[in-house]
Amino acid sequence: MAIKKICVIGSGTMGNGITQVVAQAGYETTMVDVKQEFIDKGMNAIKASLGRFVEKGRVSQADMDKTIANIRTSIDLKQAAKDADYVIEAVFERAEVKTPIFQQLEEICPKETILASNTSGIPIGLLASATKRPEKVIGMHFFSPVPMMRGLEVVMSLLTSEETVKVSLDFGKSIGKETVVVKDSPGFITNRIIPLVMNEGAKLLEEGLASMEDIDKICRLSFNWPMGPFELCDLVGADVNVDLLEGIYQQTGWERYKPAPLLKRMVEIGYLGRKTGKGFYTLFGTK
Ligand SMILES: NC(=O)c1ccc[n+]([C@@H]2O[C@H](COP(=O)([O-])OP(=O)(O)OC[C@H]3O[C@@H](n4cnc5c(N)ncnc54)[C@H](O)[C@@H]3O)[C@@H](O)[C@H]2O)c1
Incomplete structure (x- = not known):
């Protein structure tokens, strides 16, 4: 399965960091939040972070411009996720906020879209059971600050398919992360x-x-x-x-x-x- 378009839900600490690394790796990325002011704050954080990399000579100005050009933003989840190949949810750490998002994604996204959560501890199986595609739901546990931290825990529930794990490991590698697979369990490893x-x-x-x-x-x-x-x-x-x-x-x-x-x-x-x-x-x- 070819992954081209990514939708990141949430533009906070983790959402904007994930958007940055994904866009930097060349993916067409849409960052969604509930209010334009949160989006603006997230975009400013991305520009400031990339600016620091440019200052240190670790990223060229041209690559910074390309990264920014790869990012779209939206306050409309339906619009943002309707043609995404891979969705990464990074909203508040509360099951009552995350679960309805997975229910909506089930309706919005093509049936082959993988739905990932950056949760720190909510069971992936719980989020998966809000969908009709539990085999395509997975945990992608990034660390803060996302552009600096190389580790990525890939969390498989009892229902996550081997194919979803494989695609997610390849995707993690493509954005410069070192991955480990862990079973869905309180606290994962870290x-x-x-x-x-x-x-x-x-x-x-x-x-x-x-x-x-x-x-x-x-x-x-x-x-x-x-x-x-x-x-x-x-x-x-x-x-x-x-x-x-x-x-x-x-x-x-x-x-x-x-x-x-x-x-x-x-x-x-x-x-x-x-x-x-x-x-x-x-x-x-x-x-
Ligand atoms: N901060 C960390 O160090 C860290 C590390 C690993 C994992 N996580 C996990 O990442 C997730 C996000 O954490 P954070 O620190 O980025 O939080 P944050 O509070 O900085 O950002 C959350 C964002 O989600 C947005 N949001 C809330 N409901 C939404 C909805 N329905 N649709 C779209 N956007 C919505 C909020 O407006 C906010 O901008 C949590 O699950 C957290 O446990 C955090």
Whole structure:
């Protein structure tokens, strides 16, 4: 199956990043959102990101222009998805927002169109069961910032066909990503591991075993990680981290995914990290 036209639903952090890399790889790409102002914000983010690559000499001005020319935008899902070969949904992480989109896509898209979700943890099987083509529904879990992060988790539900997985792996490779296949399961691979690191960091701090800065420092220096658990949490958002942990805990009952009380306190007082301008480093930092 030849993939030529892509529709990306959502123009937020992930949607605009995915649109950028897909258009950069030469695909005709339409980015959809519910309001023009969100689209404009997404397009500005794409132009700013490409502009930074041009400044660093990693992308030529001509390639930036070509990438922008490959992007269409729309606030009409029907118009945007009606002739798409591959759709990637990247809207809010709520089943009640995503499921109706998959129901609509079932009506709008040609029957051979593959429907992918960038969900961080909503079961792919649940989204697939909103359609009459569950074998063509798959998870394509990109990472932020999408133009920088090379990994891509390809998530197959119990009903995803081998053909859909193959086409998706080829597509992922064509946009410059390194793929791994994982079965549909709470947190997939990455979100099973990384929230535990931040949770355990918060527990160490609560127990008073070391200072926050020393916990980050020893993780950076000993594991060669670019950042420690608290730096990461301030970047990702304490709220996102608590949601990931609670999502897995609710689905599995595994005690280790119960959010540390300190993480929950941070959310309650609005110390979410960079997005609210205050986080672990505001409260516990000494520098
Ligand atoms: N941010 C991350 O680091 C990250 C990483 C991996 C996966 N994800 C997943 O990607 C998805 C998107 O996350 P995000 O961080 O980009 O969110 P975001 O809030 O930045 O963007 C979501 C966008 O979806 C739009 N939207 C909402 N309902 C819509 C609809 N019915 N039709 C079209 N557009 C609609 C919103 O207007 C918004 O612009 C989520 O499922 C999230 O879990 C996020």
